[in-house]
Amino acid sequence: MTPFDYLRADTLQDAIAAIAADPQARIIAGGTNLVDLMKKQVETPVRLVDITRLPLNGVTRTDGGGVRIGALTPNSDLAYHPDIARDHPLLAGALLAGASAQLRNAATTGGNLLQRTRCPYFYDVATPCNKREPGSGCPARAGVNRHAAILGTSEACVATHPSDLCVALAALEATVHVEGPDGPRALPFADLHRLTGDAPERDVTLGLGEIITAVELPAPRFGRHHSYLKLRDRLSYAFALVSVAAALEIDDGRIVAARLALGGVAHKPWRVPDAETLIEGASPTRDAFEAAAERLLQGAVGLGGNDFKIELARRAVVRALTQPADGAPQVASRKTVN
Known part of the structure; x- marks a missing residue:
């Protein structure tokens, strides 16, 4: 070191x-x-x-009925906080699907948002990597790419964002509060992470000197119909091949509102609002969910070793939407998919 x-x-x-x-x-x-x-x-x-x-720990209620989560709040504290478990169970489920209990005790909310990719070439300093050394190349494109992205890729990088928490926050339309030399500002969660483009070394849009201070969730509306489905090579302590955060608001047999985000498939949590709009107003049927999956995965491209991810993601989206429609969210500790 x-x-x-x-x-x-x-x-x-x-x-x-x-x-x-x-x-x-x-x-x-x-x-x-x-x-x-x-x-x-x-x-x-x-x-x-x-x-x-610094005093950046804890969960507090906002005037609008949502919650503000301090950036130093440990993942384990957040997952088991009564307000989160009751009002935002999608978030709690995503947290409990990630890492191990020991890591969740240490990991913080702000740190989770800023964690780097787990691409093997990024971690191996003996190989080229555009994220470490811009312009050196991306060997994952023709090399070991089982875990590589299928959406939003560029010639420069095909790495995926590893966080489970971030997939749920993307679906729940969180707001990120940051503070820097120019003072505080708030940005929509969708604007925090970036696709690789021509600057793969940059994972987030924060400026020099900016620090995440809190994450804010809006008032709850998806407490009944939700699910976080994480598909991986082993049950625990593994990053997602594909993960899906799905939340529905259903009234009188119709989908009033839908939120849907994917993990393990892109350089940032992947959300396409058009896919949600497509099923709003429809009955919660398999046909509707398949249409949402097709729209969400439009433009997906494999690199050989990760081609299977496209079909896996398609099926995962349908399953993850079926679970909240049935009122049967995936349980992080369960060894089989509901």
């Missing part, structure tokens, strides 16, 4: 100033992703700025 300076920030403004002054400085909280990257020499920050003592 490369030597680095360490600073424990006493205030948010101290942390912002420290990372704004040096582009090679990094924020550390739970460290469940960053420390791994440092051990493998993928990340070599010259300074770590510890924000764990």
Whole structure:
């Protein structure tokens, strides 16, 4: 591991100033992703700025009936928080499907949003990777690409975003609160992460010195009909081949509102509002769900090793929508799909 300076920030403004002054400085909280990257020499920050003592922990109610989640709230605390478990069970289910209990105890909400891709070439400094060294190439395109993206790819990168939490937050239309040298701002969750384009080294749209302070969820409306379905190579401690966050509001046998997001298929949580609009007003039938899946996966392209993901995702979307329609959400600990 490369030597680095360490600073424990006493205030948010101290942390912002420290990372704004040096582009090679990094924020550390739970460290469940960053420390791994440092051990493998993928990340070599010259300074770590510890924000764990800042007052950014906890879940509070907003005036609009939603909740505000502090960026330092541990994943385990969030998953089992009574307001989240009751009003936003889709989010709780996604959290419990991720990592292990030990990692969920350490990992923070803000850190989860900023975790880097798990592409094997990104983690192997002996190979080229456009995310580590722009312009060096993307060997995953013709190499080992079983876990690679099928949507929103570019010639520069086919990596996927690994978070389960983020897939649920995308479906629930969360708002991300950040603060930086120019003050606080809020952005829709869909605008936080970016596709690779011609700058694959950039995962998020945050500016220099900006820190995530909180995530806000709107008032609950999908407490009854929801499901987070995660398909992976083994039951636990594995990243998704395909994951689906599905939420429906059903009234009098009709879908009043729908939210749908995919994980494991793109460089960011994948959401296509047209796919949701397509089934709003319709009966919750297999035909309607298949139409939504087709629209959501429009333009999907495999690279050989991940071709199976297209059909897997199509079936997963239909199944994940059938579960909330039946009032039978997927249980993270269950060894079989509902």
